[in-house]
Amino acid sequence: MDHHPLATAYTPSTAPTADTAVLLHGLGGWTHNWAALVDLLRTSVHCLALDLPGFGRSAPPPDGRITVAHHASAVAHHLDRTGHRRVHLVGNSLGGLTALHLAARRPDLVATLTLVSPVLPALPPAQALRLALLALPGTPRLYARRLATQSPERQLDDLYRLIYANPARVGPDQRTAEARERLRRAGLPHAPGMLPAGVRALVRTFLRRGPSSPWQQARRITAPTLLVYGREDRLVPFRTAPRAYAAFREARLLTLPDTGHVAMQERPGPVAEALLALIAETHGTRTPSPERRHA
Numbered sequence: 001m002d003h004h005p006l007a008t009a010y011t012p013s014t015a016p017t018a019d020t021a022v023l024l025h026g027l028g029g030w031t032h033n034w035a036a037l038v039d040l041l042r043t044s045v046h047c048l049a050l051d052l053p054g055f056g057r058s059a060p061p062p063d064g065r066i067t068v069a070h071h072a073s074a075v076a077h078h079l080d081r082t083g084h085r086r087v088h089l090v091g092n093s094l095g096g097l098t099a100l101h102l103a104a105r106r107p108d109l110v111a112t113l114t115l116v117s118p119v120l121p122a123l124p125p126a127q128a129l130r131l132a133l134l135a136l137p138g139t140p141r142l143y144a145r146r147l148a149t150q151s152p153e154r155q156l157d158d159l160y161r162l163i164y165a166n167p168a169r170v171g172p173d174q175r176t177a178e179a180r181e182r183l184r185r186a187g188l189p190h191a192p193g194m195l196p197a198g199v200r201a202l203v204r205t206f207l208r209r210g211p212s213s214p215w216q217q218a219r220r221i222t223a224p225t226l227l228v229y230g231r232e233d234r235l236v237p238f239r240t241a242p243r244a245y246a247a248f249r250e251a252r253l254l255t256l257p258d259t260g261h262v263a264m265q266e267r268p269g270p271v272a273e274a275l276l277a278l279i280a281e282t283h284g285t286r287t288p289s290p291e292r293r294h295a
Contacts (some may be wrong), residue, residue, distance in 0.1 A: 003077045007031070007057035011038050011047040019088055019111070019279060023049040024075065026093025026117075026262070027198045028159075030056030032177055033092065037264040040272035045088065045279065050075060052095065054194045056181075066197035068094070068205045072101040079109050086111040088279055089223075092264060093119050093235070094198055097205060097214060104217035112278050114226040116271065117236040117261050120214050120244060121206040152182040165232035165260040174265075218247040225251045226278045228271055230259030252278060 009031035021041060023034040031049035038047045052071050054060035061070055075098065079087065089110045091099030096118030103110045150158075156178060160167035185191040205214060225248045229241040238255070245253045254274045256267050264271050 002062050003074045004053065004059040004062060006053070006074060006078045007051040008078075009034075009038075009047075009049040011042050011049075013041075013046045014043050018045045019086075019283070020046040020048055020084060021088040021090055021275070021279075022075070022079070022084070023047060024052065024071075024089070024091040024095030024098050025049070025055065026091075026095050027119075027202070028055065028195050029092070029095070030181060032174075032181065033262065033265060034090075035174070035177075036268040037272055040268055041276070044276055048084075048087075050078060052098065054190060054197065060190045060194070066194070067201045068097050068101050071098040071201075072105065075102055076106050076109060085109060088112045088114070088275070090114040090116070090264075090275065091118065092116040092262060094202060097202070100214060100217055100221070103223055104220050107222055110223045112226070112282055113221060113223045114228065114275050114278065115244075116228040116263050117230060117233055118227070118244070119202055119236060120218070120240055122237055122240045122243075152179045152186075155182060162234055163261040164266055165230060165258050166266070169266050215247055218244065219249070221248055222250070224278060224282050225249075226254065226274055227251055228254045228256070228263050228274065230261060230263050230266070231255060231257050232259060233261045235261045 023031075023037075025031065025033045030051050034047070034049045038049070041047055051058035053074050054066055060066070061074070071094075079085075085108065087109060089099045089103060089112070091097070091114070093116070096115040097120070099113060099115060100118060100120075103113045156175060157167075160170055164170065208214070210216065227241065227244050227248070229236070229238055229244075231238050241253060241255060245251050252274070254270065256263055256270060259267050
């Protein structure tokens with residue numbers, strides 16, 4: 001399977017021999033979603049954030065197909081090409097589902113797995129059901145027209161109300177960076193179709209049964225796993241947290257009050273603390289990595 005190179009944001013640790021954390025954003029996101037968490041991790045681990053195919057600064061896949069399996073394959077290809085093994089894989093939302101798929105298919109690449117509000121199959125809240133309508137035929141065209149009538153500032157206000165428990169936590173620097181990125185994306189011909197395509201990928205994954213279903217994949221994961229859930233998440237129902245905790249063989253569960261869908265942005269401190277504790281627990285049994293190269 002052919003893959004375009006993925007856009008990356010690499011932040012080296014102040015400890016040269018540190019492990020590497022690989023960070024996968026959610027639907028419609030990009031590498032900057034991890035900036036607050038990276039600031040807290042960089043003294044202990046190298047941080048490699050990736051833009052998934054078609055999002056951020058990564059080109060869409062050559063065949064135009066957006067699926068969770070394709071995303072996971074593209075990430076695996078990047079890690080193989082750059083010589084990474086036994087990374088600490090971290091994913092949010094769609095990125096969490098991608099990380100789950102990768103850890104199930106390529107356990108050789110993953111030392112630990114951290115999933116922040118992973119989109120696992122369950123009856124979604126009302127807000128998520130409205131988002132799921134983007135999977136219907138003809139809806140992407142209507143969505144693109146609606147976006148064209150809204151300023152980046154209005155789009156951000158709507159987004160923050162959806163993914164944050166408290167949008168007041170968004171700092172001015174973050175808002176400026178994300179508004180600039182939305183303006184840049186508006187000039188890309190493929191950009192309007194990416195969110196609907198990502199929603200369709202999630203719906204297809206939800207419909208899977210048998211060994212390829214996300215819940216069955218979770219049961220096969222052998223890497224120590226940290227699950228992070230915000231209690232005020234409007235997109236991933238908090239009630240799935242106990243089921244997810246029971247599904248993984250070696251799981252830890254962090255639940256955060258007054259927190260929405262992007263805990264790594266809204267509450268980076270507790271997320272960093274839990275992730276670093278997970279890494280410290282497993283470091284003694286880590287398989288040495290080859291020399292690392294970065295795109």
